């Protein structure tokens with residue numbers, strides 16, 4: 031039974047399920063995932079009714095794209111997004127799967143940033159070849175901005191703007207090669223900068239609008255509402271801590287590193303309220319972001335079929351209105367953050 035609601039993506043004409051599949055995990059993010067397990071994970075998601083999958087060349091230097099393409103090729107009605115901004119140069123010296131840029135992938139390529147007109151067209155073409163697909167629906171400019179590039183951000187900004195990167199994306203859309211484009215980033219400021227250059231169909235915003243932080247309400251989300259730009263929420267668990275909670279021990283992950291004491295203290299506060307209301311923390315994290323009208327989809331990282339099953343259960347879990355009210359009252363949720371209007375039925 032497909033009980034996942036669908037939402038539109040900007041003005042692209044695309045509809046996606048509000049719960050989608052984040053395929054960074056399928057690039058062997060932090061730990062290897064066997065081919066069969068990767069295939070089982072994405073098949074389970076598609077069988078559960080998810081119709082949106084996000085991947086990128088960066089995710090295991092092509093590994094995630096290969097796995098995603100193989101799984102969706104014969105499926106009708108699946109919306110695929112991938113990303114531009116990194117080209118993969120062959121490198122025969124890579125012969126093992128030791129961790130590189132966070133991924134345990136054996137793919138023999140070395141990543142090179144390129145946000146220029148030609149770089150973006152080439153990246154799109156290469157992605158189609160790796161995916162083995164005739165088309166992708168959405169392209170996001172991946173990790174433009176200071177969060178990733180620090181002092182080099184200006185150089186890449188020039189490539190994207192005066193170097194014609196954004197024009198290349200508009201050209202692909204005008205020619206019908208893609209339905210829409212935007213950016214995929216972990217920071218707010220660069221979203222506003224790019225929106226001033228060109229209207230975007232969608233922004234994949236990772237970790238910056240979650241149960242843990244809502245600064246995007248100040249400027250970005252109002253700007254998206256005005257422009258008709260959809261938000262796709264990446265990293266809804268802030269890379270782990272909102273899924274695992276704080277009680278399990280071990281290293282707690284926040285923004286792809288160890289969580290700070292301040293973050294742990296805030297999550298503990300949210301957990302205490304969740305416990306009082308019998309709410310599971312990751313269920314709240316998933317459902318919270320979907321209450322915002324600009325959000326088209328939330329795409330947690332799902333590395334196994336078991337995670338997909340758990341996630342469907344979290345998506346369907348009933349959450350009492352009093353839980354959200356208490357979070358607000360305790361100052362653990364911004365008062366202006368939309369909250370889920372109704373509780374869901376728990377159905378199997």
Ligand SMILES: NC(=O)c1ccc[n+]([C@@H]2O[C@H](COP(=O)([O-])OP(=O)(O)OC[C@H]3O[C@@H](n4cnc5c(N)ncnc54)[C@H](OP(=O)(O)O)[C@@H]3O)[C@@H](O)[C@H]2O)c1
Nearest residue numbers: 052053054214215236264265266267268269270273330331
């Ligand atoms: N710049 C960008 O465009 C950008 C940046 C970041 C993310 N994204 C997108 O967002 C997607 C999701 O982000 P993400 O995977 O980095 O972060 P995330 O979804 O916030 O967190 C993933 C982590 O949470 C754990 N997890 C997931 N479900 C769980 C559950 N039910 N119980 C316990 N742990 C659970 C996973 O553990 P296991 O590995 O053990 O399952 C994994 O370590 C990515 O796949 C990508 O598509 C885009």
